[in-house]
Amino acid sequence: DAGVIQSPRHEVTEMGQEVTLRCKPISGHDYLFWYRQTMMRGLELLIYFNNNVPIDDSGMPEDRFSAKMPNASFSTLKIQPSEPRDSAVYFCASGRTSSGNTIYFGEGSWLTVV
Amino acid sequence: QKEVEQNSGPLSVPEGAIASLNCTYSDRGSQSFFWYRQYSGKSPELIMFIYSNGDKEDGRFTAQLNKASQYVSLLIRDSQPSDSATYLCAVNGGFQKLVFGTGTRLLVSP
Numbered sequence: 074d075a076g077v078i079q080s081p082r083h084e085v086t087e088m089g090q091e092v093t094l095r096c097k098p099i100s101g102h103d104y105l106f107w108y109r110q111t112m113m114r115g116l117e118l119l120i121y122f123n124n125n126v127p128i129d130d131s132g133m134p135e136d137r138f139s140a141k142m143p144n145a146s147f148s149t150l151k152i153q154p155s156e157p158r159d160s161a162v163y164f165c166a167s168g169r170t171s172s173g174n175t176i177y178f179g180e181g182s183w184l185t186v187v
Numbered sequence: 188q189k190e191v192e193q194n195s196g197p198l199s200v201p202e203g204a205i206a207s208l209n210c211t212y213s214d215r216g217s218q219s220f221f222w223y224r225q226y227s228g229k230s231p232e233l234i235m236f237i238y239s240n241g242d243k244e245d246g247r248f249t250a251q252l253n254k255a256s257q258y259v260s261l262l263i264r265d266s267q268p269s270d271s272a273t274y275l276c277a278v279n280g281g282f283q284k285l286v287f288g289t290g291t292r293l294l295v296s297p
Contacts, residue, residue: 106283106285108287114289115288115289116275118284118285121284123283164230173236173238174236175233176233176285177233178230178232181230
């Protein structure tokens with residue numbers, strides 16, 4: 074069974090550019106999470122969806138960040154415009170209501186904004 | 188105050204020893220607790236979860252939960268160099284939401 078799939082795995086972009094990160098959750102999972110990881114702050118939850126509906130976006134740092142989940146098998150996290158302080162690893166994770174709170178992570182998207 | 192606290196380490200143990208990793212949490216209403224392992228440059232992977240007070244064993248790993256004292260621990264018996272990684276404690280923060288600590292780095296020396 075395929076795990077959570079993220080793309081791109083690595084991205085280097087210039088400040089001010091738009092960045093779009095993509096995620097395909099595990100088939101059958103009804104929760105999807107976007108986390109950001111930095112050395113200073115660890116793993117921070119940005120936003121999560123249940124059945125494609127955003128439930129909690131209180132972790133989204135500012136209006137430059139937006140996330141969508143148009144269907145059960147696809148989600149995007151967009152940063153526009155990007156800034157150097159957005160450099161981090163962005164993880165997508167998914168989970169299923171029937172499996173309690175267990176969630177499974179994708180490989181991550183390593184973003185560097187120069 | 189952070190919701191989930193861990194000592195950043197590194198925690199250094201010799202091969203074959205028991206490694207003890209600890210985590211405290213602030214929300215008394217938390218019901219489920221998780222330990223994830225993260226190798227450098229990789230994504231977190233689930234090791235164990237625990238819901239009830241007491242111990243839960245899985246191979247060389249034992250999770251311990253004390254809700255009254257609001258702490259969770261992970262014991263790794265017969266530590267191996269391959270166990271060297273960062274261990275993340277996570278606590279249910281409502282619905283399916285998990286709140287993570289910043290992790291403890293474990294170094295197992297041969």
